[in-house]
Amino acid sequence: MHGSEILLDLFVIFVAAQIGAGVARMLRLPGVVGEIAVGCAIGPSVLGWIAPSEPLEVLAEIGVVLLLFSVGLETRVDEMKRVGRSAFLVGVLGVIVPFALGSLWAHGSGFDWDKSLFVAAAFVATSAGITARVLQELGVLQRQESRVILGAAVIDDILAMLLLGIVTALQAGESVQIGKLVVIVAEAVGFVLVIGFFGTHIARRWSQRLASLKLCSSLALALALCLGLAFASTQFGLAAIIGAFLAGMVASEIPQRDELEHQTQPLLALMTPFFFVLTGAKIELAQLASTDALLALAVITAIALVSKLVGGFLGALALGRRGALIVGVGMMPRGEVGVVIASLGLATGVFSPRTYALIVAMSLLTSIVTPPLLALLLQPRQTSPQ
């Protein structure tokens, strides 16, 4: 009578996330690992208590958007500028190396070259959500490595979009329209720069005056900005989380910044579990129930991890070896972006269901492997609960 099934889903997911995160922390792992693992356990693959549905996907999307918004809140644009060079290099090399290795592997496993490029595109895009959560949990968002990772994630997303445009055109047998691609990328870059620089500038200059009008609370204004830019960035071909991150950076320039950070915490507590539990629930264990599949998965996951690690490491060498290693590891998770590209490949018939399952499993596996490694590198002994 009152939509009780969905309430049960919400309850189960929320409680499972708390238990998963609690157990993970007892094992000195980041809480997010527990949330993903518990998602796999209660998902269709194992217990089948929950199944991804449209409302849950929306809650998950809101969760990761809020997460990146709060990460943006802890990031100042001036500090981002300082790591601009490293972030750019990490972003570019972190795309080129996985793309190159990915196409070689795909071609080696029998794909045509144009299909291989498509497969390789799924190796490319870093998903900032997982890493951002780990960095936030460890309280190290202010470190230089964290800024490089976040900046690189933005550049990475722009390049991934460019790449996807090219390989989709190649795959469909169309000629690549360089002019059109240049316009698309210019628009995306323009969007990021305009929001990142002018947006923060405007926030600094006008926020006092806007606040004095008392039209609505600064939280309401910030949330509107977050939702608005998250949507706007999808219109420029970028992930919603990029817009949310930029919105957070803009909001971090206003005087009520600390209050906003404080107010965002309960929102994250309620909404982010849906993202991570659903990420875990999407792992289809059945597809991987053969030595053959597991072997293939091991190979592509290794390629995905190593290629991104190498690209990120080389790009961030200016931070020293350990810093470069942290950045490389931080760039490893593919998360939902790889899944989206794989779905596209399945829908257009480029991938077989098995390749699809492999790519999805690889994307999710990179998300599970990264947090403990990152925690190990950043803080050998993590004891505090959250």
Place this chain on the structure above:
Amino acid sequence: MHGSEILLDLFVIFVAAQIGAGVARMLRLPGVVGEIAVGCAIGPSVLGWIAPSEPLEVLAEIGVVLLLFSVGLETRVDEMKRVGRSAFLVGVLGVIVPFALGSLWAHGSGFDWDKSLFVAAAFVATSAGITARVLQELGVLQRQESRVILGAAVIDDILAMLLLGIVTALQAGESVQIGKLVVIVAEAVGFVLVIGFFGTHIARRWSQRLASLKLCSSLALALALCLGLAFASTQFGLAAIIGAFLAGMVASEIPQRDELEHQTQPLLALMTPFFFVLTGAKIELAQLASTDALLALAVITAIALVSKLVGGFLGALALGRRGALIVGVGMMPRGEVGVVIASLGLATGVFSPRTYALIVAMSLLTSIVTPPLLALLLQPRQTSPQ
């Protein structure tokens, strides 16, 4: 690619709600009136910018559940006990009077007696969401009248469920199984009493020990309780908001209560606009575009308002005339409960689409009329923004 339509919906609804609430406050009306009005404006009836969808319904449900949870947080069970007698009388009379007048009207307009009883059931159930929001906005949740209204809403919901069980059986030509109904009502009453008394007792005694385990934050625990009891109350045939309200009352007994109240505010800021804007978006103006329909609507809305007002007033006479008037007005909104009964009537063929539209419009109209009246009675000049 990343669910951009839903992000646009979220952005539009959220911003529209802020504008609506802001304009309403400038007109010295409670913000909630503006949110409902703006929902009607951007909904399918007028601009068509948004349409109710499953994900939006879920967000709305979470919003109203959180709202009643936060209202529960501001309500102590000891204070509820003190107004128990009045609340009981208001709940009972607030059901009997509208049901009696409703069936007389329905029979007078040509319905059989058994169908008339079904129509009358749609006149009965008070929706606590609207009133709770107004009381919270005005900061008067601590007043005796507020406690009577909230207590009566719980009793009201139990009686409405009982009534719906009876009229559905009558309508289907089945004999009413008294024994079965007694069990159903006993279960619902038992659920409310067990949670309301033992739950708060346990919270008082065990919360310190639980907190010292540091398994998770008290916010996470409170949210889990809120979602869990919201679901549980639907299993006892009650509205989800009743469970959420009880969860809030239980959580209000723990020492971290003030912190919880503080942390709940950002959650309400994000989620409740979806409930009120969606409530407004459901108003179908087209069905009411004739003098005939408007006249009929005026009559049934008047019956709905007056009958509840009289019932509530008589029940709360112990509070004095003004207090009784406030309680009577506070019980007037039917909100989504009337809509649910109307849908049931449409689905089982008891109502014509026109009767359905009338009942829905009446339910929503009572929700729009109540907040300004309540604000007028409780605080003649309201100036502070929220």
